[in-house]
Amino acid sequence: MTIVYNSKTGHTRQYAEMLAKAEKLKVYSVQEAQTELPEKEPVIYMGWLMAGHISGIDQAVRRWDVRCAVAVGMSPADKSVLATIAKANYVPNAPVFYLQGGWAPKKVGWFQRRAVGMVTRGVRKTLQAKAKRTEQEQAYLNMLIRGGSFVEYQNLKPIQDWLAANG
Ligand SMILES: Cc1cc2nc3c(=O)[nH]c(=O)nc-3n(C[C@H](O)[C@H](O)[C@H](O)COP(=O)(O)O)c2cc1C
Known part of the structure; x- marks a missing residue:
């Protein structure tokens, strides 16, 4: 499994790099992945939230095998946020997680x-x-x-649990 991230102001990149380090996975920005990562590779896709949409998710689903999608936004993580995001972002047969990033x-x-x-x-x-x-x-x-950041390593726990069971 490889991590691919799309980050505008750095919060998603920070989470992606933390997760990669902790789980010993390779990590690429979406630009790097386009040249480095073969199509159909299994990936964890992490993207910043823009008006409820995980940026780049549709292209990622077409290009790679997205096993898990992670949205990074500014609002606090709660169940209603996650339900809205899961509904608005089509990721076939893959769980969608939400992490609070920040605002820059x-x-x-x-x-x-x-x-x-x-x-x-x-x-x-x-x-x-x-x-x-x-x-x-x-x-x-x-x-x-x-502006400020809520990026914290502990927030990655549910994704790490999912990886332990499915990675
Ligand atoms: C145009 C725009 C739209 C945004 N829409 C949302 C949103 O719908 N929900 C949310 O939680 N955050 C939203 N945000 C905040 C970003 O998702 C947040 O700052 C995130 O941490 C950015 O990640 P990045 O630092 O990896 O780019 C929006 C930010 C911008 C600039």
Whole structure:
């Protein structure tokens, strides 16, 4: 199994490299994989989330044997996020995992920064209006406003468990 990742601002790359190191797997960016990795190879595909879509997933499914797909987005991981992503991204016979990455506004263009700002405005306003915020809510709000990362090695555990059973 080989890891192929598609990362715009680095969070997905960090997760991919951590997973590769821990599991002793080869890891390629999608650009590298296009020249280095033969078609139909079994892969774990990891891509950043853009408007609910795992970037590059459709091309990856056509080119390689995607055994497992991983979405990396900015929102906290919960069951509803995962259900939405699994529904919106067609990966035949493969599980889809979700990891919280982060938000790096300085690394995206003004148009995308603005689009994300508009989409997250409601959440920001709701959190800001709260008299008392939990530690997690405060950290999330800070990330939405200034940017930040929630990449953590521990988050990879469900994927590592899946690999142990299916890798
Ligand atoms: C245009 C755009 C759309 C995005 N849409 C979503 C989304 O639907 N859900 C989400 O959780 N994060 C969304 N994000 C946030 C990114 O998925 C998040 O920053 C992720 O960590 C980026 O991964 P990367 O650093 O590997 O590029 C979006 C970001 C951009 C720029």
